[in-house]
Amino acid sequence: MGIMYNEFNKVFHLQAGNTSYVMQVYRDGYLAHLYWGRKIKNINSEELIILKGRTSFSANPDLNDKVFSLDILPQEYPAYGNTDFRTPAYQLQLKNGSTITDLRYESHRIFKGKKVLEGLPATYVENDNEAETLEIELVDSLIGLKVILSYTVFENFNAIARSVRFINYGQENLKLLRALSMSVDFIRDDFDFMHLFGSWARERHIVREALKPGVHQIDSRRGASSHEHNPFIALLSSDCNEEHGEVYGFNLVYSGNFLAQAEINMYKTTRISIGINPFDFSWLLEPGQAFQTPEVVMVYSYEGLGGMSRTYHKLYRTRLCRGEFRDKTRPVLVNNWEATYFKFNAEKIENIAKTAKELGIELFVLDDGWFGKRDNDNCSLGDWVPDKNKLPNGLKDLAKRINDLDMQFGLWFEPEMVSPDSDLYRKHPDWCLHVPNRSRSTARSQLVLDLSREDVCNYIIKSVSDILRTVPISYVKWDMNRNMTEIGSALLPPERQRETAHRYMLGLYKVMEIITSAFPNVLFEGCAGGGGRFDAGILYYMPQIWTSDDTDAVERLKIQYGTSVVYPASTMGAHVSAVPNHQVHRNTSLKMRGDVAMSGNFGYELDLTKFTEEEKEEVKKQVVRYKELRELIQFGDMYRLLSPFEGNETAWMYVSEDKTEAFVAYFRILAEPDAPVRRLTLRGLNPDKTYIVEGKKGVYGGDELMNIGIALPDLQGDYKSAIWKIKAE
Secondary structure, eight states, X not given: OEEEEETTTTEEEEEETTEEEEEEEETTTEEEEEEEEEOOSOOOGGGTOOOOOOOTTSOOSSTTOSSOOXXXXXXXXOOSSSSOOSOOSEEEEOTTSOOOOOOEEEEEEEEEXXXXXXXXXXXXXXXXXXXXXXXXXXXXXXXXXXXXXXXXXXXXXXXXXXXXXXXXXXXXXXXXXXXXXXXXXXXXOOEEEEEEEOOTTSOOEEEEEEOOSEEEEEEEOSSSSOSXXXXXXXXXXXXXXXXXXXXXXXXXXXXXXXXXXXXXXXXXXXXXXXXXXXXXOOEEEOTTOEEEOOEEEXXXXXXXXXXXXXXXXXXXXXXXXXXXXXXXXXXXXXXOHHHHTTOOOHHHHHHHHHHHHHTTOOEEEEOSXXXXXXXXXXXXXXXXXXXXXXXXXXXXXXXXXXXXXXXXEEEEEOTTEEOSSSHHHHHOGGGBOOOTTSOOOOBTTBEEBOTTSHHHXXXXXXXXXXXXXXXXXXXXXXXXXXXXXXXXXXXXXXXXXXXXXXXXXXXXXXXXXXXXXXXXXXXXXXXXXTBTTOSHHHHTTOSEEEOOSOOOHHHHHHHHHHHTTTSOGGGEEEEEEOSSOTTTOOOOOHHHHHXXXXXXXXXXXXXXXXXXXXXXXXXXXXXXXXHHHHHHHHHSEEEEEEOTTTSSEEEEEEEOTTSSEXXXXXXXXXXXXXXXXXXXXXXXXXXXXXXXXXXXXXXXXXXHHHHXXXXXXXXXXXXXXXXXXXXXX
């Protein structure tokens, strides 16, 4: 592991785990990309950049060299307009209105460890020996621009973290129009493009298609990473599957507007770039000021999609998530939202909690409706005062009732929003995002507070903290239920209005940092109408996220499977809900609902008091089973076995690090007449160990289970599931 620099040929060789990443300072200071892939010992740079003369339509920056053009040079951080016609990684506007820049290599430094990104979430190290960092300084001396490219390589992961810092050391203002976090040029184009697409209640479905010439991009202009597109893309070799083939993954550690794209040009090269969406973005850099981009985590795998996913999973579990709950198993909970919606009182909540306690559940979460005059979603957001009609003795009394049952108490907030019908809005109508003389559009009867303002951030910090300080709360569900419109701030000058969306994110991160640090014993779960902000940025502050508002077991197969491409099971909230399901009105068995929800942070979201005795016994068994399995599920290595995007069946499994335990889950959607006998081949076990499979006779070799597999039961009817625990002898 490490970063090596060859002074003779000016080659940087970065080694992360079993990965090599190679760059060269080429010719007159251009930073060229040479290689990224399986780890190699030595680099012959003479063979890696081969330029070929093109027509006059690829211009030459050197008047004496008709072969050299930036249009064909693989670059690390390209600009536009200086002979490169491809999509740039950055763009600035000068005082004279021009946008031409020319960055050249100035210097570099290599050091152990990894710096904290000021004001932004990022991966980290606990010991400087876990990683090395390279900072390359590029300069455009004509305009006084310094750009620092940062690369961190991890000793134990095939991962590289990249980010960029812009510094104006000149005498005139510079305006950033585009500031992506990374760019990589590949000299080939034979890739598949993968991303995670969806909508509310249908998040992170896997989309994979062959790249074709032109630009293929995903983005968000919603003020959040969004339900529609996750800030992740991957390039795959055409033969890539779960176990075999090459994958290059790119995940932006950011929760706001983003752009991720692949561009194939006329010479059949591929440029990948990702970062803050340049749409409706600019940032004024006055002399002496700097701008920091979010981090991108790049993962290479030659062991297929599964290899890439497990790298992301372990890195994010251990070096992105933080705090007391990073390494703790999570409690089994019940949430009252789908049980009561807004119609509840203290007695109703206590009765659900009593039943939950009898069934072995450890945490009760009170959802929306406990504050202001909140009998529906038309009012009271921002007024974080308990509703005396529902809770006449306040939150503290209700929390005590729950605690007296020997259960933990959790609470829902939506701190980033304000209702027009609220005391807060009547007092501070300028505190929301808005544009002068334009109407203020609402969604779910609410507006977005302007977190680019320090006074708004301070109000949120105080109002949430006052409750957490006075009520014994063990868990917070932090929700966000609309995207941004009329993006403007009353406090920013005209030339900085297009900074509002990013300044909002910086404000949000500041608020989350202060609150989560002040209350380290509270387990925070992020939420945005379910999975509308399920991203690595939020995970830095909150170690789990509500995966989707869709709790239907069948729909959850695709949602949880797709989410697992990047994010580990320990970050996914997954609940059993009532039937007919409230989103798709489907009826599924309590067993299948439980088996699906067990593949994450397990809980219930229904009225347990309405269950029959038989159903209560089933819940008791599920809770006991999950408590036996949760450490394995939350912190084991995940292997996806059958994809819900490819057929009628889904299967996955979790394996302990020492390969002595495993949990396997299988789901069949629709019954098939006269169905064939099927076997499920497993992965991730030790081929030299022997295992006992729960419910089956005898012992099985690890090699047998991974090559021959286990026979699937003859399941009758639609929406069926089977699970097995496996232990080494």
